[in-house]
Amino acid sequence: xxxxxxxxxxxxxxxxxxxxxxxxxxxxxxxxxxxxxxxxxxxxxxxxxxxxxxxxxxxxxxxxxxxxxxxxxxxxxxxxxxxxxxxxxxxxxxxxxxxxxxxxxxxxxxxxxxxxxxxxxxxxxxxxxxxxxxxxxxxxxxxxxxxxxxxxxxxxxxxxxxxxxxxxxxxxxxxxxxxxxxxxxxxxxxxxxxxxxxxxxxxxxxxxxxxxxxxxxxxxxxxxxxxxxxxxxx
Amino acid sequence: xxxxxxxxxxxxxxxxxxxxxxxxxxxxxxxxxxxxxxxxxxxxxxxxxxxxxxxxxxxxxxxxxxxxxxxxxxxxxxxxxxxxxxxxxxxxxxxxxxxxxxxxxxxxxxxxxxxxxxxxxxxxxxxxxxxxxxxxxxxxxxxxxxxxxxxxxxxxxxxxxxxxxxxxxxxxxxxxxxxxxxxxxxxxxxxxxxxxxxxxxxxxxxxxxxxxxxxxxxxxxxxxxxxxxxxxxx
Amino acid sequence: xxxxxxxxxxxxxxxxxxxxxxxxxxxxxxxxxxxxxxxxxxxxxxxxxxxxxxxxxxxxxxxxxxxxxxxxxxxxxxxxxxxxxxxxxxxxxxxxxxxxxxxxxxxxxxxxxxxxxxxxxxxxxxxxxxxxxxxxxxxxxxxxxxxxxxxxxxxxxxxxxxxxxxxxxxxxxxxxxxxxxxxxxxxxxxxxxxxxxxxxxxxxxxxxxxxxxxxxxxxxxxxxxxxxxxxxxx
Amino acid sequence: xxxxxxxxxxxxxxxxxxxxxxxxxxxxxxxxxxxxxxxxxxxxxxxxxxxxxxxxxxxxxxxxxxxxxxxxxxxxxxxxxxxxxxxxxxxxxxxxxxxxxxxxxxxxxxxxxxxxxxxxxxxxxxxxxxxxxxxxxxxxxxxxxxxxxxxxxxxxxxxxxxxxxxxxxxxxxxxxxxxxxxxxxxxxxxxxxxxxxxxxxxxxxxxxxxxxxxxxxxxxxxxxxxxxxxxxxx
Numbered sequence: 001x002x003x004x005x006x007x008x009x010x011x012x013x014x015x016x017x018x019x020x021x022x023x024x025x026x027x028x029x030x031x032x033x034x035x036x037x038x039x040x041x042x043x044x045x046x047x048x049x050x051x052x053x054x055x056x057x058x059x060x061x062x063x064x065x066x067x068x069x070x071x072x073x074x075x076x077x078x079x080x081x082x083x084x085x086x087x088x089x090x091x092x093x094x095x096x097x098x099x100x101x102x103x104x105x106x107x108x109x110x111x112x113x114x115x116x117x118x119x120x121x122x123x124x125x126x127x128x129x130x131x132x133x134x135x136x137x138x139x140x141x142x143x144x145x146x147x148x149x150x151x152x153x154x155x156x157x158x159x160x161x162x163x164x165x166x167x168x169x170x171x172x173x174x175x176x177x178x179x180x181x182x183x184x185x186x187x188x189x190x191x192x193x194x195x196x197x198x199x200x201x202x203x204x205x206x207x208x209x210x211x212x213x214x215x216x217x218x219x220x221x222x223x224x225x226x227x228x229x230x231x232x233x234x
Numbered sequence: 235x236x237x238x239x240x241x242x243x244x245x246x247x248x249x250x251x252x253x254x255x256x257x258x259x260x261x262x263x264x265x266x267x268x269x270x271x272x273x274x275x276x277x278x279x280x281x282x283x284x285x286x287x288x289x290x291x292x293x294x295x296x297x298x299x300x301x302x303x304x305x306x307x308x309x310x311x312x313x314x315x316x317x318x319x320x321x322x323x324x325x326x327x328x329x330x331x332x333x334x335x336x337x338x339x340x341x342x343x344x345x346x347x348x349x350x351x352x353x354x355x356x357x358x359x360x361x362x363x364x365x366x367x368x369x370x371x372x373x374x375x376x377x378x379x380x381x382x383x384x385x386x387x388x389x390x391x392x393x394x395x396x397x398x399x400x401x402x403x404x405x406x407x408x409x410x411x412x413x414x415x416x417x418x419x420x421x422x423x424x425x426x427x428x429x430x431x432x433x434x435x436x437x438x439x440x441x442x443x444x445x446x447x448x449x450x451x452x453x454x455x456x457x458x459x460x461x462x463x464x465x466x467x468x
Numbered sequence: 469x470x471x472x473x474x475x476x477x478x479x480x481x482x483x484x485x486x487x488x489x490x491x492x493x494x495x496x497x498x499x500x501x502x503x504x505x506x507x508x509x510x511x512x513x514x515x516x517x518x519x520x521x522x523x524x525x526x527x528x529x530x531x532x533x534x535x536x537x538x539x540x541x542x543x544x545x546x547x548x549x550x551x552x553x554x555x556x557x558x559x560x561x562x563x564x565x566x567x568x569x570x571x572x573x574x575x576x577x578x579x580x581x582x583x584x585x586x587x588x589x590x591x592x593x594x595x596x597x598x599x600x601x602x603x604x605x606x607x608x609x610x611x612x613x614x615x616x617x618x619x620x621x622x623x624x625x626x627x628x629x630x631x632x633x634x635x636x637x638x639x640x641x642x643x644x645x646x647x648x649x650x651x652x653x654x655x656x657x658x659x660x661x662x663x664x665x666x667x668x669x670x671x672x673x674x675x676x677x678x679x680x681x682x683x684x685x686x687x688x689x690x691x692x693x694x695x696x697x698x699x700x701x702x
Numbered sequence: 703x704x705x706x707x708x709x710x711x712x713x714x715x716x717x718x719x720x721x722x723x724x725x726x727x728x729x730x731x732x733x734x735x736x737x738x739x740x741x742x743x744x745x746x747x748x749x750x751x752x753x754x755x756x757x758x759x760x761x762x763x764x765x766x767x768x769x770x771x772x773x774x775x776x777x778x779x780x781x782x783x784x785x786x787x788x789x790x791x792x793x794x795x796x797x798x799x800x801x802x803x804x805x806x807x808x809x810x811x812x813x814x815x816x817x818x819x820x821x822x823x824x825x826x827x828x829x830x831x832x833x834x835x836x837x838x839x840x841x842x843x844x845x846x847x848x849x850x851x852x853x854x855x856x857x858x859x860x861x862x863x864x865x866x867x868x869x870x871x872x873x874x875x876x877x878x879x880x881x882x883x884x885x886x887x888x889x890x891x892x893x894x895x896x897x898x899x900x901x902x903x904x905x906x907x908x909x910x911x912x913x914x915x916x917x918x919x920x921x922x923x924x925x926x927x928x929x930x931x932x933x934x935x936x
Contacts, residue, residue, distance in 0.1 A: 012320075012357060014357075014360060015357070015360075015418060015419075015422055016422065018360050018361060018422075019423070019425050021727075022361075022379060022383070022425075022426055023425050024426055025379060025426070026379075026426055026428070026429070027427065030427060034430070035410035058345060079299075083790045088384075092327070093326070093327045093329060093330075093374070094330055095327060095330070096327075096328055096330035096331035097330035097333075098331070101307065115462050123246060123248075123250055124246075124406070126248060126249075126252050127256075139352060142329075145259060145260075149256070151703075156414070165360070167264055183760075183761055184246070184249060186247055186757075186758070187251075187754065188250065188252075188253040189253070189306050190750070190753075190754045190757070191254070191257050191259055192253065192255050192256055193257070193260055193261065193264065193747070193750075193753070194259055195260070195264050195267070196262070201284075203358075211863055214760070214863065214866055214867055214870070215866060216869055218866045218867075218869060218918075221869070221870045222869060222921050222925060222927070223920070228421070252624050279661070282658070282661075285654065285658075286658045286659070289654075291653070292651075292682070293651060341482075393677070395679055395682065398682055398683060398686045399682055399686075400681070401686060401689070401690060402685055402689045402690075403687045454690070457690065459690070480825060480826075480886070482808055482825075482828060482889075483826050483828075483886060483889065485824075486826075486828050486829060486830075486890075487890040487891070487894065488893070489893055490829075490851070491893050491894055491895070493847060494847075494894055494895055494896070494897070495895065498895060498897050500895070534726075535768060545795035558784070560797045561794070561797060561798075563795060563798070563802070564795075564796055564798035564799035565801075566801075567798070590715075591712075591714065591717075591880050592715060592717050594717075594720050595720060595724075600729070608795075613724060613727060613728075617724070652714070652717060653717075656717055656718065656720075657719040657721070659721050659722070659724075659725050660721065660724055660725055660728055661725070661728055661729065661732065662724070662728070663728070663732050663735070695748055
C-alpha cells in the first residue's frame with residue numbers, strides 16, 4: 001500500500017541540503033533586511049525632527065534660528081547613513097536589492113536639506129553637496145540620482161507655501177527671488193529625458209509650483225508692493 | 235522694472251553643469267535599459283518555443299521526443315543569458331537595479347527547465363543545476379534565489395494537469411510518483427521563512443496542486459487501478 | 469473704454485469660416501456615427517437571437533435542429549454587415565476610425581459562427597470562411613484579424629460548458645473530440661506573438677478551457693465510460 | 703486506448719496554414735508599430751526642445767528671440783512627420799489603426815505651433831496652416847481635426863500664465879488682447895457639437911482660462927493701469 005511510502009525518508013538528500021542552505025540564506029537576508037529597516041526607522045525619526053524645526057519658517061521665525069535647530073539633525077543623519085552603508089556593504093553588489101527600503105525616506109531627507117540650503121544660500125543643493133552633507137561622498141553607498149531629483153521636486157512643492165507666508169509677513173521681495181530660482185530649476189529639469197514614471201509625475205507638479213509663485217509675484221507687483229526690490233537690480 | 239532681470243543669465247553654471255551631467259547619465263542608463271529589454275524579448279521568444287514543444291507532453295507524446303525538441307532551445311537561452319550578463323556587467327553593482335526587467339521571464343525559464351528535468355530524472359532541478367544549465371554558474375550574473383523558487387512553484391502548478399492527462403492516457407502509476415515528488419517539495423518549501431509576498435502567494439498555490447494530485451491518486455486507488463504499481467515497491 | 473470692443477465684430481472671418489466648416493464636419497461625422505451605431509444595434513439584436521437558439525445545444529437539443537434556427541440569423545447578419553460596410557465606405561480610409569463601434573459585437577458574431585461551424589463540421593471556422601459567411605470576402609470592409617482571434621477565444625470559453633452538458637446527457641465521446649480540437653487550437657495560437665493585451669488575456673483564458681476539458685475527459689476515462697469511443701479509432 | 707490518438711498529426715493543414723499566415727501578419731504589423739513608435743519618440747524629443755525655448759516667453763524674453771529658437775525645431779518636426787507619413791503609407795487605409803500612437807504627441811505639437819503663431823500674429827493658427835507648417839497639406843496623412851482642436855485647447859491653457867507674467871513685467875495691455883482672442887476662440891468652439899469626451903473636457907477647461915484672464919484684466923482696469931491702452935482704440 002501507498003501508506004508505506006510515508007514512513008520512508010521522502011526527501012532526497014540533495015533537495016534537503018539545498019533547502020537547508022536556502023533556509024539559512026533567507027534567514028540571513030531577512031535579518032539584514034530587519035537591520036536595514038531599523039536604521040531606516042531612525043532616519044525617518046531624525047527627519048521628522050528636522051522637518052518640525054524647519055516648518056517654523058512658515059511662521060516667519062528668523063531663518064538663522066530655524067536653520068540652527070534643523071542643522072542639529074544633520075550629524076544624526078550622517079551617522080545613520082554611515083550605519084546604513086555599513087549594513088548594506090555586507091552584501092556587495094546588492095545596494096539596489098534593498099534600495100526600495102530607504103528610497104522614500106532618502107527623498108525626504110534630500111528635500112529638507114535642499115530647502116535648508118536654499119534658505120541659507122539661495123542656491124540649489126547639488127547632488128555632490130547632498131552626498132557630502134550625508135557623508136556619502138567617499139562611499140560606495142551613493143545617493144541614487146533619481147532619489148536626489150525626486151527630493152528636489154519635493155522641495156519645490158514646499159516653495160509656494162513659503163512664498164505666500166513670507167508675503168503675508170511683509171516680505172514682498174520673496175516671490176521674485178523664489179520665482180527666479182524655480183524658473184531656473186524648472187528649465188534645468190526640462191533638459192532631462194525622464195523615463196522613471198514617478199519622477200516624471202513629480203516633475204510635472206513643479207510646473208504648478210512655478211505657476212503659483214508667478215501668481216503671488218503678480219499680486220505683489222500689481223499692488224505696487226514689489227517696486228523697490230526691483231529697482232535695486234540684482 | 236522686472237524686465238531687466240530677464241536679460242541676465244538666469245541659470246547658475248554649477249546648476250547647468252550638474253543637469254548636463256544628469257542628462258548624459260540618464261541617456262546612458264536609458265540606452266542600457268533598451269539593450270536589456272531587447273535581449274529579454276529574445277529570451278521570452280525562445281522560452282515560448284520551448285514551452286510549445288514541452289506542452290506536447292500533455293498529449294502523451296513520448297517524453298524523449300518531447301524533451302529533444304525542448305532541449306534544442308537550451309543553448310539559445312544560454313547564449314541569450316550570456317549576452318544579458320554582458321550588458322548588465324557594464325554597470326557593476328547594478329544587477330538588482332535592472333532585475334525587474336528580466337525577473338518574470340527568468341522565472342518562466344526556470345519553471346520549464348525544472349519541468350524538463352523532472353520529466354527526465356524524476357528529481358528537482360537544483361538551483362546550482364539551473365545556473366549551470368543557463369551558463370550562469372561562474373558568472374557574477376547569478377540566478378536570484380527567489381526567482382528560482384518562484385519558477386519551481388510555477389512548475390508545480392503544471393503537475394496536476396500532467397497527472398490528469400497521464401491517467402487519462404492509461405499511466406496509472408504517475409499520480410503516486412508525482413504525489414511523492416510534490417509532497418517532498420512542499421515539505422522542503424515549508425522549511426523556508428518566505429518574506430517575499432509574491433513568492434509566499436505562489437507557494438500557497440502549491441498546496442492546491444498537492445491537493446489535486448492527491449485526489450487523482452485517490453481516484454486511481456479507489457478504483458483499484460494503481461495496485462500493481464505499488465506492489466512493485468520503490 | 470474696453471466696453472466699446474464688445475460691439476465690434478470680434479471674431480475674425482477666417483476663424484469663423486474655419487469653425488463653421490468644423491461644425492459641418494463634426495455634424496457629418498456625428499450623423500455617420502449615429503448611422504453606424506444604428507446598424508450595430510441591429511447586429512447586436514440579431515446576434516442575441518442567434519445566441520438564444522444556439523444555447524439550446526447545452527440542453528442536448530439535436531444539433532441539426534439547433535443549427536437550423538441559428539442559421540436563420542446568418543442572412544440577417546450578412547445584410548446588416550453589407551449595410552454597415554456601405555455606411556463606412558462613405559468615408560474612405562476611416563474603417564479604423566469607427567472600428568471601436570462594431571468591434572465587440574463582431575467578436576461575438578465570430579464566436580457564435582465558429583461554434584456553429586464546429587458543431588456542424590468539427591473544424592475551426594477559418595478567417596476567410598468567417599468573412600465569406602458574413603459576405604465580407606470581396607469587400608474593402610474586412611474582418612479585422614484580431615477581432616476574429618478574440619471571437620475564436622470566446623468560442624473556446626463556451627466549450628467546457630458544452631462538454632459538461634454533453635457528458636451529463638450521456639455523450640461520453642464528446643470530451644475526447646473537444647479536447648483534440650482545443651489542443652490543436654491552443655497549439656496554433658501559441659505560434660502567434662500577441663501584442664494586443666486584450667487578445668493575449670483572452671488567449672490565456674483558453675488554457676483554462678483546455679484544462680477543464682481535460683478534467684472532464686479524465687472523469688469519463690477513469691470510470692471506463694469512454695472506452696468504446698476510443699477503440700473505434702478516428 | 704487514447705494513446706493511439708497522440709501519434710496521428712493533430713493539427714489540420716488549413717488550420718496550420720492560417721495561423722502561419724497570421725504569425726507573419728502579426729510580425730509585420732508589430733514591426734510597423736515599432737517603426738512608428740521610434741519616429742514618435744523623435745517627434746516627442748523635438749517637441750520638448752521647442753517647448754523649452756518657448757517657455758522663456760514667461761520670463762519676458764523678447765518674443766522674436768524666443769520664436770527664433772522655437773522655430774528652429776519646425777523643420778525637424780516637418781521631416782519627422784514626413785517620415786511618419788511614409789511609414790503609415792505602407793499600410794493604406796490604416797491611419798486610424800495606429801493613430802493612437804502619435805495622437806497625444808501631435809496635440810502637443812499643435813499646441814506649441816498655435817502659441818507661437820499667436821505670439822507672432824495675434825491670430826489663431828488655422829487647421830490648414832498647421833498642416834502646412836508640418837508639411838501635411840498635400841498628404842494623405844492629414845492632421846486629425848480633433849487632435850487640432852485639443853491642441854488649441856492646450857494652447858488656451860497656457861494663456862492665463864502668459865498674461866499674469868506679462869502684467870508682472872509691466873505689459874498692462876496684454877490682458878485685453880488675450881481676453882479678446884480667448885473670447886473669440888471660446889465663442890467659436892461653442893458652435894461645435896463635441897461628441898468626443900476628451901475634447902469636450904478640454905474645451906470645458908477653456909472656460910477657466912477665460913475666467914482667469916478676465917480677472918487679470920479686471921485687476922489691471924480697477925487699478926487704472928490699462929486706461930491708456932484702451933484709449934488708443936484698436
